[in-house]
Amino acid sequence: MSPDHVIALADEAETTALGAWLAARLQRGDVVCLWGALGSGKSTLARALIRALTRPDEPVPSPTFTLIQTYDGPRFAIAHLDLYRLKSAREIEEIGLEEAIDEGAVLIEWPERLEGHLPADRLDIVFALPDGAAGRRVRLVPHGDWKERALEF
Numbered sequence: 001m002s003p004d005h006v007i008a009l010a011d012e013a014e015t016t017a018l019g020a021w022l023a024a025r026l027q028r029g030d031v032v033c034l035w036g037a038l039g040s041g042k043s044t045l046a047r048a049l050i051r052a053l054t055r056p057d058e059p060v061p062s063p064t065f066t067l068i069q070t071y072d073g074p075r076f077a078i079a080h081l082d083l084y085r086l087k088s089a090r091e092i093e094e095i096g097l098e099e100a101i102d103e104g105a106v107l108i109e110w111p112e113r114l115e116g117h118l119p120a121d122r123l124d125i126v127f128a129l130p131d132g133a134a135g136r137r138v139r140l141v142p143h144g145d146w147k148e149r150a151l152e153f
Helices: 012-025 042-053 089-095 097-103 144-148
Strands: 005-009 031-035 068-072 077-082 104-109 122-128 136-143
Touching: 005 012, 012 042, 031 042, 042 077, 042 104, 042 122, 077 097, 089 097, 097 104, 122 144, 136 144
Parallel strands: 031 104, 031 122, 077 104
Antiparallel strands: 005 136, 068 077, 122 136
16 A cells, blocks of 8 residues: 655656656546645646646646646546636536546646545645745645555655
């Protein structure tokens, strides 16, 4: 079993490297939830992961206004959700979360908006900005079948 794993990321390059590392381990049906305050690095990680699964110059706009952006990767589709503007967890049915999971992998920013409707099998990545220190810390928290995976970065 994989315990929670804490990683110190000194800069954007290390956040990008974490995204590429995670992309290499992602499988069809995986859900990754990105938790943290505005500006903590969630979008940077999502962009790096998507580019590692598609192509290095893939345009990756924030799905803040569309709520979901999908990408075709060579192994499977990737759906990037930004739920910051979601008004209720019921709206997620309209977005098509279940279909996105069936078709590929899903990245969710602001997963707390799902109010207890998160998939049991998921990896939570919790971003924190240390007081008075440069960089950020992330904690990888596996749930369900993610607990059986090696998560040492």
